[in-house]
Amino acid sequence: MAQEDTFKKIVSHCKEYGFVFPSSDIYDGLAAVYDYGQNGVELKNNIKQYWWQSMVLLHENIVGIDSAIFMHPTIWKASGHVDAFNDPLIDNRDSKKRYRADVLIEDQIAKYDEKIDKEVAKAHKRFGDSFDEALFRQTNPRVLEHVAKRDALHARFEKALNDNDLQELKQIILDEEIVCPISGTRNWTDVRQFNLMFKTEMGSTADGASTIFLRPETAQGIFVNYLNVQKTGRMKIPFGIAQIGKAFRNEIVARQFIFRMREFEQMEMQFFVRPGTELDWFAKWKETRMAWHQALGFGAENYRFHDHEKLAHYANAASDIEFRMPFGFKEVEGIHSRTNFDLSQHEKFSGRKIKYFDPETNESYTPYVIETSIGVDRMFLSVMCHAYQEEQLEGGETRVVLRLPAALAPVKLAVLPLVRKDGLPEKAREIMDDLKFHFNCKYEEKDAIGKRYRRQDAIGTPYCITIDHDTLTDNCVTLRDRDTMQQQRVKISDLRSLIEDKVSITSLLKKLQ
Ligand code: ATP
Numbered sequence: 001m002a003q004e005d006t007f008k009k010i011v012s013h014c015k016e017y018g019f020v021f022p023s024s025d026i027y028d029g030l031a032a033v034y035d036y037g038q039n040g041v042e043l044k045n046n047i048k049q050y051w052w053q054s055m056v057l058l059h060e061n062i063v064g065i066d067s068a069i070f071m072h073p074t075i076w077k078a079s080g081h082v083d084a085f086n087d088p089l090i091d092n093r094d095s096k097k098r099y100r101a102d103v104l105i106e107d108q109i110a111k112y113d114e115k116i117d118k119e120v121a122k123a124h125k126r127f128g129d130s131f132d133e134a135l136f137r138q139t140n141p142r143v144l145e146h147v148a149k150r151d152a153l154h155a156r157f158e159k160a161l162n163d164n165d166l167q168e169l170k171q172i173i174l175d176e177e178i179v180c181p182i183s184g185t186r187n188w189t190d191v192r193q194f195n196l197m198f199k200t201e202m203g204s205t206a207d208g209a210s211t212i213f214l215r216p217e218t219a220q221g222i223f224v225n226y227l228n229v230q231k232t233g234r235m236k237i238p239f240g241i242a243q244i245g246k247a248f249r250n251e252i253v254a255r256q257f258i259f260r261m262r263e264f265e266q267m268e269m270q271f272f273v274r275p276g277t278e279l280d281w282f283a284k285w286k287e288t289r290m291a292w293h294q295a296l297g298f299g300a301e302n303y304r305f306h307d308h309e310k311l312a313h314y315a316n317a318a319s320d321i322e323f324r325m326p327f328g329f330k331e332v333e334g335i336h337s338r339t340n341f342d343l344s345q346h347e348k349f350s351g352r353k354i355k356y357f358d359p360e361t362n363e364s365y366t367p368y369v370i371e372t373s374i375g376v377d378r379m380f381l382s383v384m385c386h387a388y389q390e391e392q393l394e395g396g397e398t399r400v401v402l403r404l405p406a407a408l409a410p411v412k413l414a415v416l417p418l419v420r421k422d423g424l425p426e427k428a429r430e431i432m433d434d435l436k437f438h439f440n441c442k443y444e445e446k447d448a449i450g451k452r453y454r455r456q457d458a459i460g461t462p463y464c465i466t467i468d469h470d471t472l473t474d475n476c477v478t479l480r481d482r483d484t485m486q487q488q489r490v491k492i493s494d495l496r497s498l499i500e501d502k503v504s505i506t507s508l509l510k511k512l513q
Contacts, residue, residue, distance in 0.1 A: 003326040003327065004326070004327075006326045006385075006388070007256075007257075007325075007326040007327060007385070009388070009390075010326070010384055010385055010388045011257050013384075013388060013400065013458070014040070014257075014384065017039060017458050017459050018037035018038040018039045018040065018459075019036070019037055019039050019040035019043065019384070020034050020035070020036055020037065020040050020257075020258060021034065021035045021036075021037055022034060022035075023035050031254055031262070032251060032254025032255075032260065032261050032262045033261060033262055033263050034257075034258050034261060034377075038410075039410040039411075039459050040380070040410075042410030042411070042440065043380060043383070043404070043408055043409070043410050043460075044265075044376060044380055046407065046408040046409075046410075046505065047376060047379050047380060047383065047408060048244050048267065048376060049505050050292075050407065050408065050505050050508055050509075051244070051267045051292075051374070052064065052242065052244060052267070053505055053509055054292055054509060054512060055240070055242040055269055056242055057509065058509060058512060058513070059240065061235070061236070061238060061239040061240060062239065062240035062241070062242055062269065062271075063229060063233055063235070063239075063240075063241060063242070064241070064242045064243060065221070065222065065225055065229060065241055065242075065243050066243065066244075066245065067218070067221030067222070067224075067225060067243060067245070068221070069214060069215050069245070069246060069248075070202065070212055070214075070215075071212070071213075071215060071220065071221065071224065072212075072224075073210065073211060073212050073213065074349050074350075075220050075224060075346070075349075076197065076213050076220070077349065078342075078345040078346050078348070078349035078350075079220050079223075079342060079345060080313055080314065080345070081197060081213075081216060082195075082197075084313055085195055085196050085197060085216060086193040086194055086195050086196070087100050087102070087193075087194055087196060087251075087252055088100065088101040088102055088166055088169055088191045088192070088193060088194075089101065089191065089192055089193075089194045089252045090104070090169075090170065090173065090188055090189060090190070090191045090192075091188070091189040092180035092182070092183055092185065092187060092188060092189075093185075093187040093188070093189060094180065094183035094185045094187050095180050095182035095183035095185075097180060097182050097183075098252055098253060099180075099252070099253055100252050100253055101166075101169045101170070101173060101191045102157075102161065102169070103253065104173055104178050105153070105157050105169070105172055105173065105176070105178070106157075108153065108176050108178055109150060109153055109154055109157070110328065112146050112147075112149055112150035112153070113150065115146045116137075116143055116146045116147060116150070119140060119142055119143050119146070120133060120136060120137065120143070123136050123140070153172070153176065156168075156172055157169075157172060158309050158310060160172060161310045162310055166190070166191040166192065166193070167190070167191070169191045170188065170190055170191045173186075173188060174186065174188070194250075194252055195250075196216060196249045196250050196251065196252075197213045197214070197216050197248075197249070197250065198213065198214040198248045198249075198250050198262075199211050199212070199213055199214075200212060200213075200214065214248035215246075215247055215248065216247055216248060216249050217247050217266060217268070217373070218243050218244075218245045218246075218247055218266045218268045219268050219270060219342070219371060219373065220342070221243060221245070222241045222243055222268065222270045223270065223342045223343060223346055223369075224346060224350075225241070226241070226270075226272070226343060226354060226367075227352070227354055229241055230272075230356065236359075237272055237273060237274055237356055237358060237367055238271060238272060238273045238274070238277075238281065239271070239272055240269050240270060240271040240272070241269070241270050241272075242267070242268070242269040243267075243268055243269075244265065244266070244267045244268075244376070245265065245266065246263060246264070246265050246266075247263075247264055247265070247266045248262065248263050248264075249262060249264075250262060256325075256327060257381065258377040258378070258380065258381050259325070259330065259377075259378055259381055261377060264375055264376070264377045265375070265376040265377060266373060266374070266375055266376065267373075267374050267375075267376055268371060268372070268373045268374075269371070269372045269373075270338075270369050270370075270371050271285065271369065271370040271371070271372075272356070272367035272368070272369055273367060273368050273369070273370060274358065274361075274365070274367070274368070275340065275365055275366075275367070275368050276368075277368070278316070278317075278337050278339070278368040278369075278370060279316075279317060279337065281337075281370045282317050282319075282335065282337040282370050285335055285370050285372055286305065286319055286321075286335050289321060289333060289335060289372050289374075290303065290305070290321060291512060292512060293321060293323070293332075293333075295508055295511040295512055296383070296405050296408075296508070297405060298323075298382075298386045301324075302323060302324040302386070303321060303322065303323055303324075304321075304322050304329060305319050305320070305321060305322070306319065306320040306322050306329075306331070307319045308320070312336070313341070314336075314338045314339060314341035314342060315336050315337055315338055315339065315341075316337050316339050317336070317337040318334065318335070318336045318337065319334075319335050320332075320333065320334050320335075321333040321334075321335070323382040325381065325382060325385050326385055330378075331378075332374060332375065332378045332379055332382055333372065333373065333374035333375075333378075333379075334371075334372075334373045334374075335370070335371070335372050335373075336370070336371045336373070337368070337369075337370055337371075338368075338369040338370070338371050339368055339369070340365075340366040340367065340368050340369070342369065343366050343367060343369070344366050347366065354366065383404065383405075383408060384402070386403075387402040387403045387404045387460060388400070388402060389401050389402075389403055399454055399457055400454075400457065400458050401457040401458070401460075401482065401483075402457070402458065402459060402460030403460070403482070403483060404460035404462075405508065406462040406502050406503045406507075407503060407504060407505050407507055407508045409459075409460045409461060409462050409503070410440065410459060410460065410461075411440050411441070411442045411456070411459060411460075411461045412439040412440050412441065412461070412462060412463065412499065412503040413435060413439060413440075413441045413442070413461070413462075413463045413464070413465065413495075413499055413503075414441070414442050414443075414444055414452070414456045414461050414463070414464040414465070415428050415431055415432045415435075415441055415442065415443045415444070415464075415465055415467070416428070416443075416444055416445070416449060416452050416464055416465065416466050416467065417445050417466075417467045418449060418466055418467060418468040418469070420445050422469060422472075423472060424467050424468070424469070424471070424472075425445055427467050427471055427472060428443060428445070428467045429443065431465070431467065431477070431492055431495070434496075435495060435496060435499075438496055438500050439499065439500060439503050439504070442456075442461070444456075449466060452464070453480065453485075456482070457482055460482070461482060462481070462482045462483075462502070462503060463479060463480065463481065463482065463499055463503075464479075464480045464482075465477040465478065465479050465480070465495065466478040466480070471492075475491060475492050475493070476489050476490060476491050476492065477489075477490060477492060477495070478490075479495070479498065
């Protein structure tokens with residue numbers, strides 16, 4: 001199945017099974033804004049819990065906060081967002097569609113990479129086991145030609161970005177003959193800068209309302225609380241502050257479902273360190289965060305680091321963790337070495353002294369910061385994309401199954417009486433009333449048992465139990481495993497110990513130790 005078709009199926013599956021709905025659905029939706037449904041919210045909460053506990057429970061020197069979305073407007077001046085939180089946009093005059101100029105060029109670079117990969121795959125097929133890929137990449141004239149074009153484009157693009165040269169960005173688009181995917185034409189406007197922050201008014205006009213911004217990242221809420229937390233928590237450097245919360249960006253092109261939204265959620269952690277040690281910590285956090293992703297068991301080959309060449313104004317190193325989505329490797333998390341930029345700027349703009357006195361060195365300094373920043377929604381999307389599978393079963397049947405890590409699954413156990421009579425529902429309720437305190441259980445009695453299993457497969461429930469007539473006398477149930485579909489007879493009294501460990505967030509956290 002083409003990757004695009006798979007992605008479409010995942011999007012409709014998300015809607016059909018109560019994971020994600022378009023916002024304001026009965027009013028035909030609101031562009032790039034989404035709501036999470038009854039199953040989506042559980043999965044999302046589990047992802048957040050996995051992240052939060054991995055930060056706050058597993059690190060004695062990391063604490064959490066929950067800062068407000070509205071903040072003093074000067075914060076965004078100090079952070080550089082008012083002046084520099086821009087994307088370069090370009091319009092196609094024929095389709096009237098708007099694009100990010102940098103994304104059009106990045107897609108073009110990816111096309112060269114695809115051409116190279118195609119040549120390699122073709123040769124691999126031709127030469128079979130004796131194929132020497134490294135040698136082929138170094139010597140094949142067609143590959144070398146694509147590499148040369150790719151590298152030249154990349155260098156030109158990087159320079160244009162670093163120089164903030166909007167005219168050159170347009171020229172690259174023209175020279176590469178990039179066309180609008182809708183109109184197919186090259187009738188482009190000039191490239192302009194567009195600030196991504198949403199504005200609103202605070203206070204009534206009579207009081208003299210002031211313009212404030214919806215935060216485009218949660219990080220600044222951490223920086224402006226650095227002093228409060230450090231002092232009241234008696235924190236010693238190195239230490240971190242973690243936060244989960246909503247962020248808002250007026251994205252120029254919002255596409256790919258919940259990958260790029262205008263209202264989304266971030267999980268960010270700022271780790272304050274002694275100046276000069278930041279690059280060691282940066283390396284350590286890259287490793288720690290990659291391990292967190294890989295503990296989910298999606299396969300190491302589906303992740304990669306992408307080190308940034310163009311660094312943001314505040315950073316001295318940056319790397320993304322990318323995940324293989326159906327539409328290519330895409331950023332899910334950013335790890336940034338933000339120097340002491342933010343704290344110094346807030347010191348300057350607020351007039352407050354923001355320093356740390358280090359009792360070990362007897363020095364006072366502005367701490368350096370390593371940031372890990374991951375989008376909850378992008379993480380959610382990567383989990384869904386990996387979990388969604390259509391399986392051919394014996395007898396020609398197919399089933400759609402979400403192979404979610406059990407610890408993230410919305411429902412852990414479905415409790416299913418075989419029939420709706422003979423005291424089986426009552427027995428099922430009794431079991432459910434006992435287990436519901438330990439993990440999320442769902443009771444279902446409607447439809448044939450096979451149909452009920454399929455419904456649970458489709459929402460990723462790792463276990464189902466069936467209560468039948470024998471249960472009333474032997475106090476055993478049939479336990480069915482989502483992935484293997486194997487069934488075994490187990491004692492009701494063993495259910496909790498059989499299931500609880502496998503479905504708890506603790507099981508994931510233990511892999512990180
Ligand atoms: P991109 O280059 O894709 O716009 P970014 O580099 O601007 O992302 P950061 O500012 O580093 O992203 O934000 C950290 C994380 O927040 C990202 O890795 C991503 O997971 C998430 N994120 C950022 N923008 C969005 C968005 N519009 N919708 C959903 N998640 C987002």
